[in-house]
Amino acid sequence: MKSYYLLLLTVVLSGYWASLDGQTAPGQGDILITEIMANPSVVSDANGEWIEIRNMTDHDLLLNGLVLKDAGSNHHVLTAAGNLVLPANGYWVLAKNSDILTNGGVEVNYTCQNFTLSNTSDQVILTTADETLIDQVSYDSGWPVVSGASMELHPDHQTFSKNDQSKYWFQAQTIYGAGDKGSPGKPNPASSGSDGWEQEISMQVFPNPSNGKFFLEVKLPNPQPGEIRLINLLGQDFLYKKFSAEHQIKETIEPDFLTPGIWFIKVISGNTAKAVRIITGR
Template identity: 35%
Template structure:
């Protein structure tokens, strides 16, 4: 009180003041007086930015003409910046078949702030890392920092070569002096060398791509059949989507398909939540599309069987029922033809229709051309035609499908010659019907 001028509040060196919380800071502020009186006023103080690590102190001074200065001591400390490391990204399983390692690589990123030393990235046992794709792999790499900052850097990781069949797991560790270590868990598998069967020894005979009792993510499954008289172990074989390279699954445990018997693969082995299916082996990473999609079964890059359905064009397209292959067409050629499949009709489990793990209910006519001395020649052909003959002189209905199940020829012939000049080089499926008999054959165009 009794002031003749406003009060000036001055911050000491390395501090600043303001009359507003959170803003307006500077070296000094003015507290106004009116009639010689300055009302009680809050003054905010803080350390200025950009100071180095150190303790700081000084006196705030309040002054006005003719008045005795008043001071308030301020003190503060700038602590050293804590070094920080960040690991970002997801690494999928790193797999290979015994004797064929190392695995394909995957990658993640490492970066850091307030560092005093470079970042060391160390691979867990049985894995290796590199800063260069496809080369330079070893037990650890150094991510350089400059001025305390290490920019985001890609680190490649893979499962090391020469490992035996097993599952492997461990943590990649990123470390730097004073920083908390950062970890990234990685997994990998070395699969046993598979024992491969011949093409067509295992075939796909039933597919549930669109269950109704449960969601697709809980109840998709497919069935395979062993066409031979001896059991076949599918350990180490691969299940693949026909178009999506990311949808690949390797069978890492023994799955024995009995002689002339069935095995069911599913995305969920819990019969309480999968619609009531008894699943012999649970796969992951494979989806069975409700439209056009397909499955491939491989062993050491050899296709044992594949089926591609076509959104109802020739294959059935049921909801809440499986697609079943006729029991009269149990071979890897006939299961390429959509008309050899039908929707399941037998209720199972939670109410969907199908026959998982059992003989299918769908049976095409067992009449065939063998009794009529059927002949197809030349096959393979490069002449633009094939001859089709039998002991029956009646007209023939000929339907030809490509490997995707698309119908490319559909016509009646009476001269026993079919024009195939419109077909590109490749493999096709031909179905010939005459009176009440039919036969399905593979046609090769050269």
């Protein structure tokens, strides 16, 4: 009987040590920066900024000693008395304020003071202790940084190099905690990509209703090539015109097929889309 327990203890202990051995230090691309909340709205930036990272490997990663920094003066070494373990395929949220009652309702895995995120342009750089790059993201005003919503890296484009490009980042659409939008510590929803940046498109249609001739004015803060589409109540979608990357688009819309009733004008530019309902009374 005694030898049975000894055997059991040996098995349990060896499993324990094996799992410690299984935690390795990350290399390039093993961890990706997948979400950034630079401009919270329900709480102050000092209380509500956070970063989400994801373990892209199927083994646990040890984060002790890693460096989180920007191209300026922000520089933080991840430190703890024990092991900082980012689980296999798991997510972590790093934030300045880990108090869920005052940080906008975010569950934080690691508190990282002295790291701030600009609302216009900044860098998030994660390296090993010896400065080997694990991942970095550098954003500027061409990225979807808006008040009250994080930027989410699209789930289909989560690679070391793709997250360097603004076109794979989207304004979050799902509400968390106290009311801001994002998915801290959770997979980024694919749906974010369908109507990201919507708030930033300004679109005017006049007169509306009209006898069939509409004037359209669109302002795009982040100009990218796109198209104007007309959609009827059955959801049938007609390409009306393509446009090149410009800040302002002015069009007169008067196609033959615009029969009396309700239609939608939809403007799609890069990852941005906006639709307006129009009524023709001809």
